[in-house]
Amino acid sequence: xITIGIDPGIERIGLGVVESSNGKMKLLNHELIKxxxxxxxxxxxxxLYEKLMQFLKENKADxxxxxxxxxxxxxxxxxxxxxxxxxILLALQNMGLPIFEYTPLQVKQSLLGYGRADKKQIQYxxxxxxxxxxxxxxxxxxxxxxxITHINMNRLNEKLKILS
Numbered sequence: 001x002i003t004i005g006i007d008p009g010i011e012r013i014g015l016g017v018v019e020s021s022n023g024k025m026k027l028l029n030h031e032l033i034k035x036x037x038x039x040x041x042x043x044x045x046x047x048l049y050e051k052l053m054q055f056l057k058e059n060k061a062d063x064x065x066x067x068x069x070x071x072x073x074x075x076x077x078x079x080x081x082x083x084x085x086x087x088i089l090l091a092l093q094n095m096g097l098p099i100f101e102y103t104p105l106q107v108k109q110s111l112l113g114y115g116r117a118d119k120k121q122i123q124y125x126x127x128x129x130x131x132x133x134x135x136x137x138x139x140x141x142x143x144x145x146x147x148i149t150h151i152n153m154n155r156l157n158e159k160l161k162i163l164s
Contacts, residue, residue, distance in 0.1 A: 001154065002028065004061040005147025007139050008069070008085040010044055011035060013052070014139030017059045018147040025151060027133045029059050030140045041080060045087050052091045063098040065150035067107065067142065102149050110149040
């Protein structure tokens with residue numbers, strides 16, 4: 001199973017492609033999409049869509065996992081990121097990929113068993129799981145963590161099916 005994980009944003013969008021086979025995971029590819037602040041929001045969204053579609057075409061996947069938004073403070077940022085997330089979901093839908101969504105809490109609990117883990121702890125766990133191929137950029141590491149979360153949840157669901 002190949003999963004694309006996506007950490008949504010308007011300025012920086014993390015992408016990670018993880019393969020799971022025989023209980024082992026391997027990082028196949030990762031990328032950071034950046035959109036310049038000098039562009040208008042519609043221009044940035046169009047750039048995001050074009051770059052994401054190119055990445056999706058180059059990295060054939062079985063499904064996609066996207067982080068759900070959680071903002072408690074800045075509603076302006078939340079709205080802009082939500083617009084980017086909408087473009088991301090549209091691109092995934094246009095590629096015919098099944099889409100799964102996970103909250104930051106679910107990602108942290110899946111990787112570390114603790115919902116208040118920080119980014120360094122997440123990166124450390126990704127490095128343990130994937131070895132030296134683990135990305136160092138926060139947004140990309142988050143995307144890889146989201147992909148791993150989906151893989152872990154899929155394994156759990158398969159085990160539960162066997163038990164029932």
